[in-house]
Amino acid sequence: MTALLDSAALDQAGDTGTTPARLLRAEFMKIRTTDTGWLFLAGFIVFTALALTANGFSTHFQLYPQQGQGDRAHALAAAAQARTPAGVAAISASMMTSGQRIGVIFALLLGVLIVTSEFANQTAAVTFVTVPRRATVIRAKLAAAACCGALFWLAGTIIAAVTTPLFLYSQHVSVSLAGWTVARAALLSLLAFVAWGVFGLGLGAVLRSQTASLIAAIAVYGGSFGALLVFTALYNLFHQGWMLGAPVIAPALASEVLTTSGPAFPNAPPAWVGGIILIAYVVALAAAGLALTKRRDVI
């Protein structure tokens, strides 16, 4: 019995102890050793495939207007416009980020689950007994959520990068994926994915309850679009010009403004405004999650 506790593993161990890099790897282990993360990734891939298909059809009808459509002259003009270099670049950019404006919801919800599943499964006590410096744990989780967001983006972008040139070739359109328009759209989309992953994590760390956090995340994302209606109604009452651009303060609309190459909605402010607002939300939520986790009792 006594000798049972001799440990070859511990005797051979070099430098033990918690480091930020080890903690981040531990967070990745947590994600990859349950089904949740893989299911989200699979769901995201299916969603991206569907979005690409839908986007492909709509691009096809834009390039080749069908007989019997309402304003034939207008449609032909639009088709001609789409075949200019700028038009092709816009189509490529749109194809390359197919579904990604909605796809960020997957990153958002996974971010929520990374932290709330610890409380739902009572593993939070194990985690914080192992690493009593709770801020370190949350920072590792923030980084893990950001990486998951980036991974989703990468998966979606790879699928799009394989299919978009094939599709455009089949439509007899000269392909340009290397241009700045496409790169800019892809990079802004990456930023949005990372931001929403961290947003979800911060939200989960603040609320802790899995159900409440998931509902809140979906409500924040979906409810953002309600801001358009609210501010349009306010504009109709008060006729203040800034009210038309104001919906950008809603997180999902800030994200739309950031990632859309044209105006995301009529009178939308420029992309950088959306970027700043989205990042401000993310930083505020992450800071609140850190501060509250440090202070609150783990029960």
Place this chain on the structure above:
Amino acid sequence: MVVLLAVVLMGGLVWLVRRTRSGMRTGRAGADGAGPGFPDRPLGGKRVSPALMSQGRIDVRGLTKEYRGVMAVDDLSFTVEPGRVTGFLGPNGAGKTTTLRMLLGLVEPTAGTATIGGVRYADLDQPIRRVGAILEAGAAHKDRTGRDHLRIVCQSAGIPLARADEVLELVGLGAAGNRTFRGYSLGMRQRLGVAAELLGDPQVLILDEPANGLDPEGIRWMRDLLRTLAAQGRTILVSSHLLGEMEQLADDLVIITAGRLTARGTVASVIGSLPYLSRTLVRTPELEKLAAALGRDAAVTPDGDGGAYITGADAVAIGDAALRAGVAIHQMVTQLPDLEAAFLELTAGKAAIR
């Protein structure tokens, strides 16, 4: 075409998941490499050196926790000595778990301190190399395997992942390591909890209800393990409701009721502090004469077999009375209460759930 591609990618992903998982299950040993031994690792199947013994003393001083006006723990003070098994007892809602959570830095005390070797848990360098503490038997993700659960703790603490397999074997879960936690019986969950405690080969072990759900063999295994660990000089603090088990296992007791200290000391001293619960079996040919000599304070109850139980007078008083009355005593045995009787007496009337 796109849908076809998606299907192919999905298939590839599922394949990748399966492969990664099976790869993890076969296990890579010594992922963190080899190197010089941990400098001040006190244990490893050996006795704790006397110089390090004091590092294992748990010291709780004036510990208080107030939740919304309810004193969950109220000015609680006790020490837990190394080399001994200390039972931490109290009725439901007495504040045992809250006390342990404060000791582990999970709950912030309203007042007072709880230290291990003079240091707050949160300030320990590499805490799980010093203290093993898993509070909930149900504390693992349902979809995760037992081995992965332990490996994650190893990874967080920077311990080689191969240590997870060692402790799984140690607690008899080697064969079940690759099953998900969902399929574990309560007894297996308890063993997994103990495995997690032992990962860092700690000097101090804190266990909350470890015997819950164990079968008789499991209880015996747990008792032998904890006794062995204590004999090596480790500090063992065990909370439990199983009083009969605790009477066999513990050296010392700390009993709390309604957040306050009710009794502390060795098992014998706690039970001995309640003399009025003990009774004395007496055999004598002249029972009535002895009863008369004992006076009104003593109650004499015939046992139906020629003897009688006397309460309200200890052996000394009975012997003196017999001498005065000139009564012969053929047999006299003092029976102490068991821990259950002592516990119920000590906590009577204070055990309401608050």
